[in-house]
Amino acid sequence: MNLPNKLTVGRMIAVPFFVAAFMLQYYMIAFIIFIAASFTDLLDGKIARARGLVTNFGKIMDPLADKILVYSALCLLIGEGTIPAWSLIVILAREFAVSGMRTVAASEGRVVAAGMSGKIKTVLQMLAVPTLILALTFDSVYVLMTIGMALFWASLAATIYSGCEYIIKNKDVFSM
Template structure:
């Protein structure tokens, strides 16, 4: 297993620890900071694995499949953890997760047809906006950061919808070739 794939696996392994610190108060006030640190480190692995894979020509089918799944696991877990605190509305998280299920289904159909679909730029922008939103919401600093958090929530939602439309439009042949 190459370094980019190891970073992707590390991101997946970090998710349960992140969720633990988001949903418990074992560490008291430090939980927020531990969860934030875990989320930031996991997010950085997303940036690094792709850069390393492309720079060293280490792009693999495993990476093309697992990297987006690791992102979804990290981001969706974080958003689900924010519903009980009221930082995110359940409907918002449902829209985000629905998009992820649709894209995953699309990838599954593509895979059955021998096609591997890598993440698009719109999907990458969506992921970055969601990660920035999550960081701001975990920080929970109040004041102007509440406004920034609200803006990032709406930007994330818009990019989620745009990336879904872009993804389907560019890969519609997957559905027609898949016998659907």
């Protein structure tokens, strides 16, 4: 297994530790784990492209590892009453729609590539989550919650936009 794939696997292994730390209200530890895991996402892609180590495993598992990390965090933030539950339904609906389109396209030998708006969505989510975790850590610092929620709402808007963009740009997938 190459280094980028090891980093992806490491990110997946980090998720239960992140969840446990969060649930035990060790928010600072959860924050550190989330930041470290998010950093591996940035690192594994750069290394894979720079060294020509892109693999099918990485193509599948890297975005899956990101989703497991971020959506676990969003579930936990819902449990804390930080974000509304309906927002996760919107996020998951977009993910299922895009994944379904990619599956249908792949069955026809076509690739539906990730767009910039989807990448922006992911970056906003990976900024919103740790900011909201810090806000829970330092609940007297109102500005952290305000910034975290602004990032979260921006990520939700980017989620909706990118989902619509994928559907519009790839509407021919529905007629295959």
